[in-house]
Amino acid sequence: MKCRKYLSMIKAGIMEDMQFRGAIIMTFFGNLLYLLLAFFLWKAIFESSDSPVINGMTFSDTIIYLVFAAALFNFMEMWTVWNMGRDIQDGKIVVDLLMPCGYRRLRLFRGLGEVIVNFFTTLLPTAIIVYFISGKAIHLGLNILWFLISVFFSFFINYYIEFIVGTIIMYTESIWGIDIMKEVVVGVLSGAMIPLAFFPEGFKQIALALPFHAIIDSPMTLLLHPEYGLTDVVNILAMQVLWFVVMGILSDVFFKFSLRRITVNGG
Amino acid sequence: METSDMSMKTASKRRGLRYYFNIYFRIIAQDIKSKLSYRSDFIISLIGMILTDAVEILSFWLVFQNFPSVKGWNFYEMLFLYGFTLVASTPAQCMFDNNWNLRLVVYSGDFIKYCFRPVNLFFYFMSEIFDIKGVGKLFVGLSCIVYSWNKLALPVNFKSLVLLIFGFVFASLIVIAILNLASSACFFIMNSFFVLSLSNTLRGYARYPITIFSGALKFVFTFIAPIAFMAYYPSMAVLRPDNVPVLTWFTPVFGIVFFYISYKVWMKGALSYNGTGN
Amino acid sequence: MEPIIQVNNVTKEFKVLNRSEGLKGSIKDLFSHDYKIVRAVDNVSMDIGQGEIVGYLGPNGAGKSTTIKMMTGVLKPTSGSIICNGVVPYDKRTLNAQNIGVVFGQRSQLWWALPAIESFNILKDIYLVEDKDYKDMLELYSTLVDMDSIMHKPVRQMSLGQRTLCDILASFLHNPPVVFLDEPTIGLDVAMKAKIRELVKMLNKEKNTTVILTTHDMGDVDALCERIVIIDKGKKIYDNDIEHLTGLFGAYRTLSVSLSKNKEILTKEELEQMETSVSNLLREQWPDVDMPVSIEDNEIQILVNEAFTGVVKVINAVQDKYKVYDMHITEISTESVIRKIYDGSKIVK
Incomplete structure (x- = not known):
């Protein structure tokens, strides 16, 4: 019974998304365009270097890393910050809080349908195209499994971060301003803009100490390094699990705390 | 009958440039006044925008930590191009920002309310919002240009300043045109947000020298989605005065033509949408 | 007397996509080219005289708002013609807009963040209203409604009733020969409805303004309209005065x-x-x-x-x-x- 409720929420999300036929095709072509642009930009960058391997990354590694980063963000996009902002500003959140299943879970299941569509329309085709364009540079082995497990945690860490940022909107009116800050901070510190390998040592250490790298850098490292032994893999995944737990608790506590504060203040 | 005669007389009054300037400044003055009463939103948004630009500069810098130059372009030249795109984006950000709300009012059906005024529809819609945050873009952009100008030891003379200003004007028309075209997609397809974000991605590549792209893309970025005119071609007149590409001198033509096309598409979409809306 | 609005055999057709049902259907729709033609307005004619208040009625989806959109110049008829104040509205939309005022349902056309009086001042410039005419109009308004309580409040802080009131005042501000009111009393309480009706009636009388009113509220019709036009499934099915209507079913x-x-x-x-x-x-x-x-x-x-x-x-x-x-x-x-x-x-x- 409970399960069916969530299933129908997901299904509604999928159908809603499919209505927008132009958008699905557009997203796919958008990713292709990004792939194309990143390809030329980084080709130019690598051609300007004497060595084909820079900071342990080859040209095809870099392209795979960046294009996957963009596709992963597309795939995970549930507009959590925007939707929460809207719910909070027009007061609709009060209705949702009366639901028996918790606001964080509610938002998650409402967005999951879109995520599923995104998987088939953007992530999967992009992955296949990148695989062939890069001359099959992606090793097909256990690393794919590690990658998928890692993406599972990435998804939740990203969702929890978005949920925290969405909660901040209870304190300010500025959805746009908050969202753009999140976008740029997550973008650069996850490695999605420039792979973390290219960061100078100090910057890299800072990025690795923060949760954002677990969204992009962790799964991409697992995908691009099939030679990693079990200890390396476990190390990376354990770090993700840690952030998964920490961000999960943090987002929950922060939301409940903020809610209480706001209701007390009668905001 | 008296009333009808009177309004016919008013209707035949000419609505010239002065009329439009007057209306525009009246509306934006009120808009800015009301916006400043929501100061925290303004400040957070401004910080967010400047942070975004700063991080972009940081990512340049990160790349150039690993590579001294990219296809003969050094860090300061790239910074100049980036600053140029920021300045060229300022008018679009300040005056045409309502484009970002277009799809929302179109899908909610509220768009119709813009159609009943005796003024140009495109003008009237855009006049509603003036985004002062855009001035932050101008500030960051000019700082980049001044800093790299200095580092590159480019000559400061009348000619290069004039070329720079003309470059800004026509490059900004290109930026506006791309924004108009992307936002007008909502008249033709559902959930057109992806078109806007796609155009944003595309615009992000205007900061790189066109020479890094292959022949086909070079063609596309010059003639079809002319982002090369957003920074590269107009900047060349200042950055490489001895080696200016011919197309640089066509920047005004491209700016005006693309702006005009985007305006026409927007208007056509607006009027054809009202039929299918609801 | 020459009619102020002439609608001659107007027909409007739309092309719409046939959507399929269910999850499978929505996937299929991605590639569908299955369109059908819908006739929203079907050969409608009417003449409206200066100073009339006409109730334009019909069930939802009957083609009312499509007709209004054509009369205001937003839409072009598929066939037939419209002349409003000697202007073909869909050929000269902006010129026609000077001659009309429009209140479209609950969609306020005033600037959301501004006090109403600031919106009025901007509208004065947009419609090129002379200072004296503007002053006279505001004076007239203050005899009809309590202006002080609403004029200095930002529109976004107003109640729906106050907003509608302001929208109606704004639509008469440039003294247009014709005003279109689309569902002006929707969602309002009884007292506010009465106030709005009274205001429209006074303005109509004072300025001899033609008013075209679409509504679902028969109270509006009874209070304001001498003549009603009923449209259903795009066709005009009734066009006469109200007495005749009740007589018809006497x-x-x-x-x-x-x-x-x-x-x-x-x-x-x-x-x-x-x-x-x-x-x-x-x-x-x-x-x-x-x-x-x-x-x-x-x-x-x-x-x-x-x-x-x-x-x-x-x-x-x-x-x-x-x-x-x-x-x-x-x-x-x-x-x-x-x-x-x-x-x-x-x-x-």
């Missing part, structure tokens, strides 16, 4: 009877029981005639078509069986007539 009378000495204490069950038994009685007596029975104000209401049965006969039949404590006969209300027209949807001339 054969109908509503008979209300009270079957209890103290009708206020009747329970819902008792009333329903009465309703059924009266209904059965009438069916026994006149098996071929349809006589709808309903409960209103704790009384039993019978809608009688005098073409088939006299009201007196019905009274007698009821009195034979029940003790009648009170009764009265009323003409059918405009609302019920309109509903009957929608239901029947046949062309009445």
